[in-house]
Amino acid sequence: MARNNTYDARPPQRETAVGAAVQVLLLALLGTAIGMGTAGWLSGLAFAFATWAVLTRALGRTRPPSFGPANRVTLGRATLVGGVTALVADSFRSAPPVSLLVGLTAVALLLDGVDGQVARRTGTSTALGARFDMEVDAFLILVLSVHVAAGLGPWVLLIGGMRYGFVAAARVWPWLTAPLPPSTARKTVAALQGVLLLVAGARLLPDAVNTGVALLALGLLAWSFGRDVLWLWHTSRRRPPTPARPAAAPEPTTVRALVTR
Numbered sequence: 001m002a003r004n005n006t007y008d009a010r011p012p013q014r015e016t017a018v019g020a021a022v023q024v025l026l027l028a029l030l031g032t033a034i035g036m037g038t039a040g041w042l043s044g045l046a047f048a049f050a051t052w053a054v055l056t057r058a059l060g061r062t063r064p065p066s067f068g069p070a071n072r073v074t075l076g077r078a079t080l081v082g083g084v085t086a087l088v089a090d091s092f093r094s095a096p097p098v099s100l101l102v103g104l105t106a107v108a109l110l111l112d113g114v115d116g117q118v119a120r121r122t123g124t125s126t127a128l129g130a131r132f133d134m135e136v137d138a139f140l141i142l143v144l145s146v147h148v149a150a151g152l153g154p155w156v157l158l159i160g161g162m163r164y165g166f167v168a169a170a171r172v173w174p175w176l177t178a179p180l181p182p183s184t185a186r187k188t189v190a191a192l193q194g195v196l197l198l199v200a201g202a203r204l205l206p207d208a209v210n211t212g213v214a215l216l217a218l219g220l221l222a223w224s225f226g227r228d229v230l231w232l233w234h235t236s237r238r239r240p241p242t243p244a245r246p247a248a249a250p251e252p253t254t255v256r257a258l259v260t261r
Helices: 010-033 038-061 070-091 098-111 112-124 127-152 154-172 183-201 207-238 252-258
Strands: none
Touching: 010 038, 010 070, 038 070, 038 207, 070 098, 070 183, 098 112, 098 127, 098 154, 098 183, 098 252, 112 127, 127 154, 127 183, 127 207, 127 252, 154 183, 154 207
16 A cells, blocks of 8 residues: 655654653652662663654554544553653662652553543544553553562562563464454453552562462463463464365466465
């Protein structure tokens, strides 16, 4: 399909630039408020730059007419996730204020789903928007799992790494890339991950309770991924084999090379 040569990429790119600037501003406010160390600053700046660069490149490929209201909500969530990332990175130097970490994470979790509602109500749902939302969610879970693992042990990293492990496995076994049917259970488990990790990461409960909460999150996630993997495997096994082509007269070598190339 021919591309529209009159497409103006500047409006969407301006919004990604504004989003990156807001992330840096939030980082500066956090750094001033708590005296953030080098690790926090570098992690926050790296997240802001990576978000801007990846999103700008994706917009250049898909060429949407505008950035869209739903993507603005997701970009706002990404700004909060950048703040959480900086706080967690800085927590290896000194414990961040619990109220600040919980507040930023709670707002980011509450906004999860708002961008989807906005997209549906405004008729601006896009594959890019859905992917952007999913990546922000996955990275927040990864960051929270790093924070909780610092207190409970490295096994908690399985929670944040499971989605990325699934993506890596799909490069080896392409049948894992087949589309999955909609599932309320899958969405519920995904939404609970952030809540459970936030409860465990706040460290307001006894260690035994926090361990139980993290184990519950891991168990639910393993069940959800395991169920989807089994469904994909059975589906791939049920696919009918490609029918063999009927025998035909031999083709000239040059034509056959073009056809089978």
